[in-house]
Amino acid sequence: MSKLSAWFGGTFDPIHNGHLHCAREIASLLDLDNVTLLPNNVPPHRPQPEATAAQRVELLKCAIQDDPLFSIDRRELDRDTPSWTIDTLTLLRKEIGETAPLAFIIGQDSLLSINQWERWQEILEYCHLVVAQRPGYSSQHADNKVQSWITRHLTDAASLPLQPCGGIFLADTSLYTISATDIRRRLHLGLSCQDLLPDAVIEYIADTGLYRPC
Numbered sequence: 001m002s003k004l005s006a007w008f009g010g011t012f013d014p015i016h017n018g019h020l021h022c023a024r025e026i027a028s029l030l031d032l033d034n035v036t037l038l039p040n041n042v043p044p045h046r047p048q049p050e051a052t053a054a055q056r057v058e059l060l061k062c063a064i065q066d067d068p069l070f071s072i073d074r075r076e077l078d079r080d081t082p083s084w085t086i087d088t089l090t091l092l093r094k095e096i097g098e099t100a101p102l103a104f105i106i107g108q109d110s111l112l113s114i115n116q117w118e119r120w121q122e123i124l125e126y127c128h129l130v131v132a133q134r135p136g137y138s139s140q141h142a143d144n145k146v147q148s149w150i151t152r153h154l155t156d157a158a159s160l161p162l163q164p165c166g167g168i169f170l171a172d173t174s175l176y177t178i179s180a181t182d183i184r185r186r187l188h189l190g191l192s193c194q195d196l197l198p199d200a201v202i203e204y205i206a207d208t209g210l211y212r213p214c
C-alpha cells in the first residue's frame, strides 16, 4: 500500500494557525509523514493577495521552520495564469503515477464553493479531497445536486490510501475561528495577532511592515 501524499493549497495571505493546526490534526488522523503547502499565484475567484508571492513564500518558510511535517511547493508561482487546481493536479498525477494515493486538503468553506472551481467534477479523478471543519460554514451544500455529488463520494480515513483518488473525507478537526481576512484587518488596525499566527510569522510581518496599519 503506497503512502498517501497530501497537498494543502491556499492563498496564505498570510498563513495562520488555523491552517497549521488543521493540517497537523489531519496528518495525525491520516498518519501522514508530510504535508506539502502549495501557495497559489493568481488565486481564482477572489481578490488578489495583498502580499506578493515572494512574501507569502517567506511567510510559509517562517511558519514551518521548526516543523518537519511541512514542505513548500512553488510550482503554481511559476505560472502567470490563474492557479486552477485541476491543472496542478494533472501535473502531480503525471509525476506520481496513476496508482499513488493523492489527497488535496481544503477547508469546509472551499468545499461549499467547489462547484465554482474550474472543471470541478473532474477534481476527484485526480485526488481525494480531505476537508477540515471551519466554524461558521454549513455542513450541507445549498445546491442539492452538489450535495448529492459530495455525499456520493464520502469515504473514511482508512479507505483513502487504498485508492488513488475519488473520495471526500470530512476530517473531524477542531474548530479554529481564524481567517487571513480577519488577520489582515487586525494588522491594518494595529491590533495584536499573538494567538493567530506563529511567532516567526509575526516577526517577519513586523520586520517588513507587511499589512502595516493604513
Ligand SMILES: Nc1ncnc2c1ncn2[C@@H]1O[C@H](COP(=O)(O)OP(=O)(O)OP(=O)(O)O)[C@@H](O)[C@H]1O
Binding pocket: 009, 010, 011, 012, 013, 018, 019, 022, 105, 106, 107, 108, 109, 110, 132, 133, 134, 135, 176, 177, 178, 179, 180, 181, 182
Ligand atoms: N481556520 C480554518 N479552518 C479550516 N480551514 C481553513 C481555515 N482557514 C483557512 N482554511 C482553508 O485553508 C485553505 C486556504 O485558505 P486561505 O489561504 O484562503 O485562508 P483564509 O483564512 O480562508 O483566507 P481569506 O480570509 O483571505 O479568505 C482553504 O481551503 C480554506 O478553506
Ligand SMILES: O=C(O)c1ccc[n+]([C@@H]2O[C@H](COP(=O)([O-])O)[C@@H](O)[C@H]2O)c1
Binding pocket: 008, 009, 010, 011, 012, 038, 040, 043, 044, 045, 046, 083, 084, 085, 086, 106, 110, 116, 117, 118
Ligand atoms: O481551480 C479552481 O478553480 C479553484 C478555485 C478556488 C480555489 N482553488 C484552490 O483552492 C485552494 C484554496 O483557495 P483559497 O482561495 O481559499 O486560498 C487553493 O489551492 C486555490 O488555488 C481552486
